[in-house]
Amino acid sequence: MKKKTSQGTNAAVAVPYKKRSSLFKSLWNSRTLMLMCLPAIIFFIVFNYCPLPGIWIAFTNYNFRGGIFGSPFCGLDNFEFLINSGELWLLTRNTILYNLAFIVLGNIFQIVIALMLNEIRNKWFKKVSQTVMFLPYFISVVLIGAIAFNILNYDTGALNTLIRETGGDPLQIYSQAGIWPFIIFFCNMWQQTGYGSVVYFAAICGIDSSMVEAAEVDGATSWQRIRHIILPSLKGTFIILLLFALGGIMRGNFGLFWNLTGGVNSQLFETTDIIETFVYRTMTTQNNFSTSSAVGLYQSLFGFVLVMISNWVVKRIDPDYALF
Amino acid sequence: MRKTNTRKRAIALVMASMMAMSLAGCGGGNDDANKGSSSNSGSTATSTSTSTGGEIDTSSHEVINMLVLGNRPTNGRLEAMLEQLNAILNEKVNAELEYTYVEWTDWQTQYNLQLLSGDTSLDLICTATDWLYGWENVIKGAFMPLTEDMLQTYAPNTYAQVTEDDDWEICKYDGDIYFIPEDNYIQYTNHGMFYRGDWAAEAGIPDGTITEFEQLTTYFQWIKDNQPDCIPWDVPGKNNTAGILGGYLTSKTDYTLFNGVGVGNYTDFWGVMQSDPGTVVSPYMESDALYDAAELMKEWNDMGVWREDVLNFDGDSREEMYAGTSGADQHHAQTYYSSIVPNMEAKQPGSDPKFYYWGMENQNVAHPLKLHQACAISANSQHPERALMVYDLLRTDEECYRLLNYGIEGEDYVVTDDGKLARPDGWDQSTDALDSNFWLGRNDDLELQDSTWWDGTQDFIANLNSIGYDYPFENFIIDTASIESKQAALANVLSKYIPQLAYGKFDDPRAAIDDMREELKAAGYDEVKASIQEDLDAFVAEHGEVQFVRGE
Numbered sequence: 001m002k003k004k005t006s007q008g009t010n011a012a013v014a015v016p017y018k019k020r021s022s023l024f025k026s027l028w029n030s031r032t033l034m035l036m037c038l039p040a041i042i043f044f045i046v047f048n049y050c051p052l053p054g055i056w057i058a059f060t061n062y063n064f065r066g067g068i069f070g071s072p073f074c075g076l077d078n079f080e081f082l083i084n085s086g087e088l089w090l091l092t093r094n095t096i097l098y099n100l101a102f103i104v105l106g107n108i109f110q111i112v113i114a115l116m117l118n119e120i121r122n123k124w125f126k127k128v129s130q131t132v133m134f135l136p137y138f139i140s141v142v143l144i145g146a147i148a149f150n151i152l153n154y155d156t157g158a159l160n161t162l163i164r165e166t167g168g169d170p171l172q173i174y175s176q177a178g179i180w181p182f183i184i185f186f187c188n189m190w191q192q193t194g195y196g197s198v199v200y201f202a203a204i205c206g207i208d209s210s211m212v213e214a215a216e217v218d219g220a221t222s223w224q225r226i227r228h229i230i231l232p233s234l235k236g237t238f239i240i241l242l243l244f245a246l247g248g249i250m251r252g253n254f255g256l257f258w259n260l261t262g263g264v265n266s267q268l269f270e271t272t273d274i275i276e277t278f279v280y281r282t283m284t285t286q287n288n289f290s291t292s293s294a295v296g297l298y299q300s301l302f303g304f305v306l307v308m309i310s311n312w313v314v315k316r317i318d319p320d321y322a323l324f
Numbered sequence: 325m326r327k328t329n330t331r332k333r334a335i336a337l338v339m340a341s342m343m344a345m346s347l348a349g350c351g352g353g354n355d356d357a358n359k360g361s362s363s364n365s366g367s368t369a370t371s372t373s374t375s376t377g378g379e380i381d382t383s384s385h386e387v388i389n390m391l392v393l394g395n396r397p398t399n400g401r402l403e404a405m406l407e408q409l410n411a412i413l414n415e416k417v418n419a420e421l422e423y424t425y426v427e428w429t430d431w432q433t434q435y436n437l438q439l440l441s442g443d444t445s446l447d448l449i450c451t452a453t454d455w456l457y458g459w460e461n462v463i464k465g466a467f468m469p470l471t472e473d474m475l476q477t478y479a480p481n482t483y484a485q486v487t488e489d490d491d492w493e494i495c496k497y498d499g500d501i502y503f504i505p506e507d508n509y510i511q512y513t514n515h516g517m518f519y520r521g522d523w524a525a526e527a528g529i530p531d532g533t534i535t536e537f538e539q540l541t542t543y544f545q546w547i548k549d550n551q552p553d554c555i556p557w558d559v560p561g562k563n564n565t566a567g568i569l570g571g572y573l574t575s576k577t578d579y580t581l582f583n584g585v586g587v588g589n590y591t592d593f594w595g596v597m598q599s600d601p602g603t604v605v606s607p608y609m610e611s612d613a614l615y616d617a618a619e620l621m622k623e624w625n626d627m628g629v630w631r632e633d634v635l636n637f638d639g640d641s642r643e644e645m646y647a648g649t650s651g652a653d654q655h656h657a658q659t660y661y662s663s664i665v666p667n668m669e670a671k672q673p674g675s676d677p678k679f680y681y682w683g684m685e686n687q688n689v690a691h692p693l694k695l696h697q698a699c700a701i702s703a704n705s706q707h708p709e710r711a712l713m714v715y716d717l718l719r720t721d722e723e724c725y726r727l728l729n730y731g732i733e734g735e736d737y738v739v740t741d742d743g744k745l746a747r748p749d750g751w752d753q754s755t756d757a758l759d760s761n762f763w764l765g766r767n768d769d770l771e772l773q774d775s776t777w778w779d780g781t782q783d784f785i786a787n788l789n790s791i792g793y794d795y796p797f798e799n800f801i802i803d804t805a806s807i808e809s810k811q812a813a814l815a816n817v818l819s820k821y822i823p824q825l826a827y828g829k830f831d832d833p834r835a836a837i838d839d840m841r842e843e844l845k846a847a848g849y850d851e852v853k854a855s856i857q858e859d860l861d862a863f864v865a866e867h868g869e870v871q872f873v874r875g876e
Contacts, residue, residue, distance in 0.1 A: 061805060067442070077809050087816065154632030174633040175829060262636040264565050266820045267829055281819065282588075284433040288812055289440065 058293040071290075078294035087278065092250075092302075095274040098181070099249040102188055107238060107245075109193045114200035115226055130201075133194025144187060145259025152183075174262070177271040184260055184272065188253065203237040204230055239314060239321045247307040250299045252276045275299050380477070382418040386710045389422045390448040391438065391702075393456070394761040396425040401731055401758050409727045417713045423760075432589065439466040439702075446702040447711035450764045451503065453695040454513075455591070459584030459801050462502045467700040468708055469500035478712035479504070481720035482765065491694055494799040503698035504715065509766040512657035512788050513696055514681050514689050515571060517557075518645065518664050519543055519652045521676030526550070534680040537575045540652075541620070544629045547651040556627075558641050558650035561634035565819070566590055567826025568654060572617035573607045574682035580690065580795070580872070585802040585856065588815025590822060594802075594856055598688075601796070601870035604857045608818070609841055609849055618825045618833035625828025634827050646671045657681060657788070665778035667753070687874075689788060690795040699764035719765035729766065731758040745772035793872040800863045807855045810848035817843045 027034060053068070058078055060071040082088045113133065120126040151158045152173045160170035173179065207230060215225050254276035261272045263281065275295060283292040307323075315322040396402075402423065410420040424446065426435045439449070439461055449467070451458045461467060472492070475483045485508055486492055495503040517540060525532030527546030529539050544556035561567065570592045573579050581595035593606050608614060624630070631637050644650035646667050653664070660679040668677035683689045699715055701708045717724045730737040730745060736758055740746045747756075778784075804811070821840040823829075830836040864870060 061808065080809065149633075149636055153636065172632060174636050262562055264562055264819070264823060265635040266565075266823045267635065269820060282812060282816065284430075284436075288808070291809070291812055 055293070055297055057289055058297045060290055062289040062293075074290070078290045079298070082291070082295060082298065087273070088298075090270070091273060091275050091278050094271065095250055095252050095276075098184065098252065098274060099245075101181075101185055102192075103242065103245040103249070105185075106189060106192060106196060107241065109189060110196040111200050111231075111234060111238070113193060113197040114204055115230065117197065117201055118204045118230070119222060130194070130198075133197070135194070136191045137195040139191070141191075141253075141255035141259045144191070144256070145262075148183070148187065148260055149262075174265060175267045177268050180261065180268055180272045184257065187260060188256060191256070199241065200234060200237065203234055207233045236321060240323070243307070243310060243314065243323050246310045247303055249306055250275065250303040254280065380709070380713070382710070382713075384418070385414070386419045386707045387422050388419050388447045388707070388711050388714045389424055389445050390450075390764070391424045391426065391446050392450045392761040392763065393426050393428070393431060393435065394759055395427050396423070397757065397759040399755060399757075401736060401756065402760060405727055405731045405736070405758060405760065408732060409724060412724060412727070413714060413717065416717060417710065419710050419714050421714060421718075425761075436461075440464075442704055443702070444704040444706060447705045447707065448715055448764060449700045449702055450697065450761075451700045452697050453503075453798075454583045454693055455696070457584075457586075458503065458695060458698065458700075459497070460586075460804060461700075462497045463801075463804055466703055467502045468703045468705060469502060470504075470701065470708075470712075472501070474709070475501070475504075475712065478709050479716035479719075482716050485720065485767070485769075494694060495698070496799070497801055503695060503700055504765060505694045506697040506699070506763065506765050507694040509697075509768050509771065510785060511692055511696065511766075512785060513692065514683070514788070515654065515656045516660075516679055516681030516684070517568070517571075517652050517654050518660055518677060518679055520668075520672070521678040522674055523547060523551070523651065524678065525676075532676065533678060536685045537572055537680075537682075538620075540680070541623065541627075544624065544651065545627060548628055551651065554649055554651050555631065555644075556629045556650075557652040557654070558637075558639060558644050559630050559634060559654065560638045560641060561630065561823065561827050562636055562638040564654075565635070565823040565826065566592075567621065567823075568682075569608075569614070569617050569621070569822070569826050571654075571682040572620065573611065573613055574688050575685055576613045576616065577607060577611055578686065578688055579605075579607050579611070580688075580797070582797055582800065582802065582856070583693070583695075585804060585811075587811050587818055590815065590818050593814070593818070594853075596860075596870070598793075598872050601872065602860070602864060604853055604860055606849075606853070608822075609844055614825075614837055615834055618828070618830070618837055621826060622828035622830070622833050630827065635823055635829075648672055657784070661778040661781040661784060662774065663753075666776050687791045689792045691789065691792045693795055694798060697763040697766075715765065718762065719767050720770070722770050725767065725770040726772075728760055728762050729758075730772070731760075739772065740775055743772070744775040746775045790875055793874045796870045796872060797863075799867075800860070802856055802859050807852045810852045813847035814844055814849065814852065817847050 057068055057071075059073060059075060060068075061074045061077070062068075062071045117126060117130060120129070149157075152160075154160055154170055154172055154174065157173075159173075163170050173183075211229055212225060215229055220228070252274035254274075257272060257274055257277050258280065261268045261277075263277065279292045279295045282288060311323050406421060406423070413419050413421055424438075426438060436457060438446075450456065451461065451467070453459055472483075482504060486505060489507055491505050491507045492501055495501050495505055517534075519534060519540075521532040523546060524534060524539075524543050527543050529542055534540060534543060547554055547556040559567070566589070570581075573592075578598040579595055580598055580601075581592040583591075585594050587593040590608075593608055594604060595606070596603060597605055605611075641650045641653045642655070642664075645653045645664075657679065660677075664677050664679070668675050681689065701711055705711055718728055719725065726733070726737075733739070735748065736751075736756070738746050738748055817840060821836060821843075825833060825836060825840075
């Protein structure tokens with residue numbers, strides 16, 4: 001079995017090295033390709049590189065007459081606030097643990113769903129189930145928050161009404177921090193799994209069918225086909241998606257967390273407060289741009305370090321799967 | 325052939341330039357605007373110095389954008405009014421008025437972000453030192469400093485009115501005027517609880533009138549026992565995370581808060597005790613009354629005064645009170661006599677709506693702040709002179725004033741024979757309201773007494789005038805820049821504890837308060853206190869001993 005399953009991602013890097021003088025020439029020669037890349041390049045320049053100087057806000061006492069560069073410099077004071085508040089550890093822990101669960105379990109769910117879809121022979125049923133699983137992805141998190149409140153709230157919620165009618169003791173869900181990781185995890189999976197499985201499903205469709213057919217002729221059962229052909233072929237996709245996801249491990253799904261927990265219900269902070277919700281809350285209640293920029297910078301730096309480390313680790317294990 | 329080529333080129337050119345423009349819009353636009361405003365303020369200086377008493381140049385037509393708080397009305401009345409108003413403004417000062425609303429949903433966030441964004445299209449801004457972060461925004465540079473020359477030249481009537489009451493002094497920061505106060509408009513905005521007198525009487529409260537904080541417990545308990553379809557106080561805790569802890573402190577101590585030094589959303593954190601007006605204190609840190617308050621709130625929570633999930637609920641308790649599904653609502657005196665009484669009498673006949681205000685039992689009530697509402701000019705305004713001219717008309721020209729505040733005579737309002745404001749037949753507040761929300765400079769000289777309001781309003785105000793004291797810290801401005809990061813740390817602690825204390829969610833509120841106080845101490849309570857104390861000492865040195873003068 002071939003070990004390398006190129007997804008074409010490394011193609012761009014494989015431009016042969018030439019002398020500097022011919023750089024322009026090679027650009028000119030591939031002008032059509034360059035033109036096609038242009039929108040993406042402009043996008044990144046405008047939205048990712050142009051705002052970079054704004055990092056400066058994190059080191060100033062921002063006021064809006066002075067603007068970004070006119071505000072007084074205050075060194076690391078803003079970071080001191082983060083440590084003083086004593087929450088940096090809690091926020092980092094919550095953010096990372098949630099994301100680990102989302103990434104690891106999420107990917108497993110997505111692969112399982114993709115495999116199941118692949119095994120479905122009835123075309124009509126396959127399309128319908130794919131669409132149904134896809135649907136939650138397009139529901140706004142604001143709506144999900146409202147739906148959840150109407151199901152879970154104590155006085156009029158559907159769940160507690162049911163419990164009451166059947167003679168049980170209603171649950172005080174919005175004051176118990178302990179169950180929220182499960183609720184948030186469930187909502188996230190419900191929303192993301194269908195969408196995420198598409199990538200894996202596409203990868204499965206891309207597997208050379210002659211291999212699968214050969215295995216079938218040799219008498220492999222479907223479990224054996226999955227175990228020895230499909231799963232190993234998905235390894236590359238899995239690792240690349242994992243690396244991408246690890247880069248965002250410090251980023252949380254703000255909308256989901258904020259809307260599900262209501263944002264200001266401090267009874268739930270311990271298990272539901274992530275960097276994004278903390279930044280938003282402190283910024284909006286104190287309109288403190290400096291602090292939120294500082295947290296944003298911390299978040300980005302941490303994420304950057306994580307990507308570098310995980311890429312390095314992957315490179316040590318198998319250079320083919322490294323991103324760069 | 326050639327023709328199509330040219331056309332293609334033309335299209336390409338147009339598209340390319342459109343793209344370039346849309347890109348330039350992000351970065352460059354701001355620069356231009358800044359230049360515009362700086363050159364503009366330059367010309368302000370020159371024109372004020374040269375044109376005092378001379379001609380004012382109004383040759384160019386300007387659009388004056390006014391930021392107000394409120395939900396943009398959708399019934400078309402505002403537009404109809406603006407059409408007539410703008411015709412007048414156009415004729416008199418060659419300008420037109422445009423509205424920007426900061427809607428009530430999430431207003432604190434939206435308001436501050438709107439100012440922070442450096443929007444160059446804003447001119448007149450509604451602000452306030454007690455509830456709209458007035459001084460904070462002055463310090464952050466959101467507002468334009470106004471010279472007396474400028475005010476005298478472009479807003480002469482307003483200038484004269486404010487000068488008459490000698491109120492410019494309280495609008496100054498570092499020697500510059502930043503606000504035009506709504507100082508000729510009496511409005512009591514001391515908070516309290518609206519409740520139903522008929523139910524209070526049945527609950528056995530003497531005279532059906534609550535005069536002490538604890539009597540609310542009796543009232544709520546009665547509702548709980550006798551009105552199964554009504555939540556005693558269906559408060560949206562999500563929008564009011566501090567609850568009424570502050571109300572309790574006002575009623576049970578002689579605490580007076582400082583404006584403009586809110587810790588996060590908790591605006592009454594710092595102040596003084598009237599018995600010791602020279603010492604900065606926070607009752608949240610140092611008063612034993614907080615223990616009692618938190619314990620009472622726990623009792624209420626266990627009773628079911630509010631929903632179990634109060635901190636996630638964001639309904640409208642006022643509308644619910646009108647509908648009979650909430651037994652109480654919490655807001656200020658003006659809301660009581662202008663909305664609660666007329667609405668309750670119409671929608672719940674015989675409900676005898678009443679108002680228990682914080683500090684009723686110990687007479688801890690301040691006279692209205694002169695900066696409870698004010699007008700500021702945006703720091704980025706492109707034409708501050710014209711904005712002032714428009715403002716002057718809106719505030720002091722009777723025709724403009726009535727149009728703006730009441731609408732079109734005959735359609736939106738009528739004047740009764742005895743000179744009071746009335747509404748045409750069939751007019752309904754909830755569908756026909758003008759909602760122009762001109763809280764930037766209402767003016768009692770032009771204000772019509774509203775015949776729809778509670779007829780006891782004048783007596784009520786007179787009573788408060790006689791028992792209240794003058795708020796002595798109107799122009800006490802605290803240097804918030806040096807304590808900002810510590811304040812943020814304090815706010816962070818409060819945002820964890822206060823919502824749960826205010827709605828009785830801790831099993832042991834006493835222990836929780838002790839924990840909170842320890843954390844506040846660790847977060848730098850003492851440093852912030854010392855810094856504010858310095859400011860207070862300087863204030864006392866400049867203005868003399870702080871005094872609480874009661875009566876008119």
